[in-house]
Amino acid sequence: MSSGSSSNFSSGSRAQRRTFEYGRTHVVKPKGKHQATIVWLHGLGDNGSSWSQLLEMLPLPNIKWICPTAPTRPIALFGGFPSTAWFDVGDLSEDAPADLEGLDSSAAHVANLLSTEPAEIKLGVGGFSMGAAISLYSATCCVHGKYSNGDPYLVDISAAVGLSGWLPCAKDLQNKLRVSQEAVKRAQTMPLLLCHGKVDDVVIYKHGEKSAQALEASGFSNMTFKSYKGLGHYTIPEEMEDVCRWLSVNLGLEGTRS
Template structure:
């Protein structure tokens, strides 16, 4: 079974489903910023909640990084619990930010699989990474945990993308993941090795108050 077929089997929902969690086919338009120099790196850049991929293209194109290809997908439109069920673009559903939050693993896995699929066709000699802002940063960090553990959160299929870098701007590691991540990494020598060799940059602006600082790391 091909990589894409595995994703379709495990992450697509039945066409008649009324759940707010979206199928991979519900992802919006993907925008690409081509490298101006030799193509050496591809980064999938993820927007924040309520935004879209197009809004980041001008900023990314202006960066003095001529060897990077930027892929800017758009999240599905879904009801978001912390907004009282208001529908907007979101990589996954998120409710109250607390230690007892139950994560939307289906949404996280679906988005991580969509991102992985975007990177799966990149040339073998091109390094790949994931970055994002706010909820996009959270999704990037979740993808990092999949890369380190070698599997998606549902544990059914492997995560096959060899990430070389992850960036989170004003994001957070979903609390349901952070509670168990340390033990899962420490119990696997291979996961510990991957974690040691995956560079991750986490930053947070002092003027951004989208999420409580307690949940940023």
């Protein structure tokens, strides 16, 4: 199942409103009892289809996967050449200048996709590389209760996963969350899983490690950071097995097939 959609997103002045045209959304229906829905986000230059095929093969029959495709936009990293991307980026690291409008737009797109799920279904977000960046950014917006532009974040995320990624706006996170005792409490209970290959030559391992440290320093005490020797900028069965185990535990999945 797939569909296209667009999102009007305003950041700051209404006169500067931009429309991001999202590509096709691929949905993998649960094979067993539907207990959780996870939006899974692809990396730079990819699309939702490739990940939906991998996720469909995982032994997680109670999860519905929603795999959207990012808008095609000019990317600073590619000298302005257009690519599918969740936000503009000049450098794949936690220190890079943040495209807040792009980050907020994609985080809002994820929240919109989750907002129509039944009330009893647990909601999650995950992703690879740039998709992991949006996954982690969405988790911080959920904990903070709002996007960077001040709009309220209205979805309750139960778990977030980031593979081979980084945390945008890492430097500002601690100060952002400290303003509210409620946000501090939410950060302590939000389950996060970060996985990174030691020999990643695209998003360097130290950026994943620094992002995990920034999350921990900001009060995300229910966080797991796993590293993999010899792993580059891709995923391997061992890593996906770890993701499956972690999701089963943190989402309380029954693991029975119908």
